Amino acid sequence: MLHIVNKSPTERNSVDTCLAHAKKGSKVLLIEDAVYAVTRGSAAEAKVKSAMADVTIYALQPDLAARGMADRVIDGVNLVDYGGFVDLVAEQTNCQSWL
Amino acid sequence: MSDEMDMEEGGTIKKFMFVNRKAPYGTIYALESLEVVLISAAFEQDVSLAFVDDGVYQLMKNINTDGIEMKSFSKTYRALEGYDIEKLYVERESMEMRGITEDDLVVDVQVVSTAEMADLMNEQDVVLSF
Numbered sequence: 001m002l003h004i005v006n007k008s009p010t011e012r013n014s015v016d017t018c019l020a021h022a023k024k025g026s027k028v029l030l031i032e033d034a035v036y037a038v039t040r041g042s043a044a045e046a047k048v049k050s051a052m053a054d055v056t057i058y059a060l061q062p063d064l065a066a067r068g069m070a071d072r073v074i075d076g077v078n079l080v081d082y083g084g085f086v087d088l089v090a091e092q093t094n095c096q097s098w099l
Numbered sequence: 100m101s102d103e104m105d106m107e108e109g110g111t112i113k114k115f116m117f118v119n120r121k122a123p124y125g126t127i128y129a130l131e132s133l134e135v136v137l138i139s140a141a142f143e144q145d146v147s148l149a150f151v152d153d154g155v156y157q158l159m160k161n162i163n164t165d166g167i168e169m170k171s172f173s174k175t176y177r178a179l180e181g182y183d184i185e186k187l188y189v190e191r192e193s194m195e196m197r198g199i200t201e202d203d204l205v206v207d208v209q210v211v212s213t214a215e216m217a218d219l220m221n222e223q224d225v226v227l228s229f
Contacts (some may be wrong), residue, residue, distance in 0.1 A: 008122050008153050010196065033125030036156065041198010062166025066124050068159030068173075072198070081166070 009044035119154035132229035140182035147186035
């Protein structure tokens with residue numbers, strides 16, 4: 001399953017709840033304000049890093065660039081563009097958007 | 100109407116604070132706040148801006164919105180000085196929680212503690228929240 005989150009980890013608990021429900025082997029794509037979760041020094045950094053043991057984390061690069069965060073991404077996060085976003089959705093049998 | 104008359108006669112100047120607590124681009128709040136700030140400048144009031152919580156993200160350097168096809172308003176923060184809006188307060192605790200330092204910001208600001216921010220808010224005549 002592909003999980004998609006678009007809310008800032010310091011404004012809503014969507015990233016937390018998503019990571020808690022993402023089963024081993026699933027993929028998590030962070031877009032819009034959720035990309036702050038994969039930036040160095042953010043409050044969500046530790047949770048994202050520990051989640052990497054079980055799930056693959058992706059972030060939308062254009063959203064990171066728009067927020068001045070392109071060069072602050074933590075290691076191990078896979079960056080995708082809009083084409084990559086479409087590929088992720090197409091490859092998975094189902095997906096869930098956490099609002 | 101009477102307020103308008105007062106202002107034309109150089110009436111009372113009030114202390115206005117705009118409190119920004121949302122990240123830019125994900126929602127419209129940051130841009131709307133800037134619009135109102137610029138309008139308020141026309142009325143020659145005592146304006147200050149506060150950046151708290153995710154609001155500190157609004158001032159990040161290296162904003163490039165080409166990929167999301169939205170207009171960047173990053174440069175507008177630097178233009179505020181030209182409108183005599185020079186009081187920009189950023190909360191230290193909010194930056195620390197997000198791994199951000201003063202060097203990461205696009206404008207010169209005054210970094211204040213939560214307690215200092217509380218005092219600044221308390222001394223305002225009008226506080227507008229975004």
